[in-house]
Amino acid sequence: MTDSRAATAAAKRRRLTAAAATVLHQKGVERTSIADIAQAAGVPVGNVYYYFKTKDDLVEAALTEHTATLDALTAELDRLPDPRARLQGLVAAWVAQRDTAARYGCPIGTLAAEVDKRDPGGLDESAARAVRRLLGWAAEQFRELGTEDPDGHALTLVAGYQGMSLLANALREPGVMAREGDRLLAWLDSL
Template structure:
């Protein structure tokens, strides 16, 4: 029984390493350039073992998207511990700025993947990537709604478009300072939005 439990734990850990490796490698290299061997090497797993957990590269792409979704859930759960919705939004932007070097090299993990998948003929995985971005939009809209601001969905779209745009430009120009400068604009924009009635901006 103990050996069986250990084997299941080892298998679970190996699958987890492969999933995390897929998220990293696909972000850095893109779907078309990435091979199963690349992911196996990053996960320190024999390439033959990959097929035990994932039959195709598309299954690994789905696993990577699930990893991005889980990371987003962890991030927003941490942000939700802040009392003020505006502070949550600003902390999100500050987190984006902190990732400026990565963004300048590879772009937004989910955004770049969504763009690449959208160009494929089958049109199935791009919808999964869009689902992750939708989760971020929905979370941001809830914060704007908590601030009692009009058009919270549109404000969320403005915020996330700002992030995607500055990630794209930072990557295109290989210039992390784009993230710093445009992130500062987003922070100033968030500060400029009206405070909820009955509260002060300070």
């Protein structure tokens, strides 16, 4: 394969992965077809199977995409001067996505809930890996802050996000994210 063809193939796979992440988040796993993802990526449906053999492969790619987005966010936050500022930045990033959360929920959380209800096939573990990555990063921040039970604090923080995301989505009320984000920020200030 020439460099040009390899680059074209990589770009097409990248478009499919990004489209899968977006469409699956917006429509859900069961309501999304491979044709929906192909259309969003601007790729003929038949070409999808060259890159992804099954719909589950696309769900896996979407989870990988969401994890990469999370990794990029935490890498950016790691540039902040102290762990409290990093945790506050995380909460601010969540609140900034309040309109999306109110409409579709948390990208990783909603996929995790959906794949858990399907036949076991490893997707539930992929979703759990993404959540564990966030928990690990948050625990490290709490550890640097010198708090007792940094893992418990990380769980509280991520559970707070998942709860406010779920409620904002259920109520179709972005303000839930803003109000609960303020509570999380106040809690972080109190530690």
